Amino acid sequence: xxxxxxxxxxxxxxxxxxxxxxxxxxxxxxxxxxxxxxxxxxxxxxxxxxxxxxxxxxxxxxxxxxxxxxxxxxxxxxxxxxxxxxxxxxxxxxxxxxxxxxxxxxx
Amino acid sequence: xxxxxxxxxxxxxxxxxxxxxxxxxxxxxxxxxxxxxxxxxxxxxxxxxxxxxxxxxxxxxxxxxxxxxxxxxxxxxxxxxxxxxxxxxxxxxxxxxxxxxxxxxxxxxxxxxxxxxxxxx
Numbered sequence: 123x124x125x126x127x128x129x130x131x132x133x134x135x136x137x138x139x140x141x142x143x144x145x146x147x148x149x150x151x152x153x154x155x156x157x158x159x160x161x162x163x164x165x166x167x168x169x170x171x172x173x174x175x176x177x178x179x180x181x182x183x184x185x186x187x188x189x190x191x192x193x194x195x196x197x198x199x200x201x202x203x204x205x206x207x208x209x210x211x212x213x214x215x216x217x218x219x220x221x222x223x224x225x226x227x228x229x
Numbered sequence: 230x231x232x233x234x235x236x237x238x239x240x241x242x243x244x245x246x247x248x249x250x251x252x253x254x255x256x257x258x259x260x261x262x263x264x265x266x267x268x269x270x271x272x273x274x275x276x277x278x279x280x281x282x283x284x285x286x287x288x289x290x291x292x293x294x295x296x297x298x299x300x301x302x303x304x305x306x307x308x309x310x311x312x313x314x315x316x317x318x319x320x321x322x323x324x325x326x327x328x329x330x331x332x333x334x335x336x337x338x339x340x341x342x343x344x345x346x347x348x349x350x
Contacts, residue, residue, distance in 0.1 A: 123291065154331065154333050156336035156337075158275075158337075160275075164342075165324055165326075165340035165341065165342055165343055166275065166324075166337075166340060167340075168336065168337065168338050171329070171336050171338075172331075177338070209274065209275055211275075211277075211336060211337075213331060213333050213334045213335055213336050214333050214334075215333070215334070216288045216334055217277075217288070217290065217291055218277045218280070218334055218335075218336075219277060220267075220274060220275040220276065220277065221274070222274045223274045223275075
C-alpha cells in the first residue's frame, strides 16, 4: 500500500497568515492527489484534485502543488472559515489512502 | 447537485454484520462515476473502505477485503456496504461518497453527511 504522511499534524496560525501543509507519498503517485477540508461534525469537502486543480466554487486562496512524492496545500491568506482539518488522498492505485490529517488552529 | 444519504443501524453487536445503504438522489447512479465508502473512527482520520463502479466492479481496502462486500442496486439508486465479524475497532462514522472518474481510480467530490455506527454488546 502507498502510505501518505502529512506534516505538521497541527498548525497554529492567525487570520491573514500564509499557511502551507505538506503531504508525502511512500512512492511516486504522479499528480494523482486530492486535498479535502473537514470541519467538526461535517463531511469532508473537496478542495483540490490532480495535485493542483481547484475544485469549482473553492476560493482561489487555496492552491496545491507538487508531483511524484511531495505535495503542498497552501492557503495564501487564512480566513476565519479556514480553521479546520485538512487531508490529502492519493488515488494512484487501487487502494486509495488518506493522510492522517493536519489541524489548522487559531493562534 | 447530487445528494447522498447513508442509512442503517447505529448499533451493531460484536461478531455480527454491519450493513449500510447509501441512497443517491438528483443524479443517475448509472452514470460514469464511482461510488465509495469511507469511515472515520471517533477523533481519528479518514480510512477508505472500498469503491464500486456502476457496472459492478469493486475494489476494496486490503485490510478489510476478507470481511467486506459492496454492491449496487441501480433500480433503487442505492449502493450498499456489508462488513462482517465486526469488533469495536469498526466503530466509526461511515460516509458514502461519489467518486469522480480519472485515468487511475477516483477522488470524492460529493459526500453524504455520515452515520455513526457503534459496535457494542
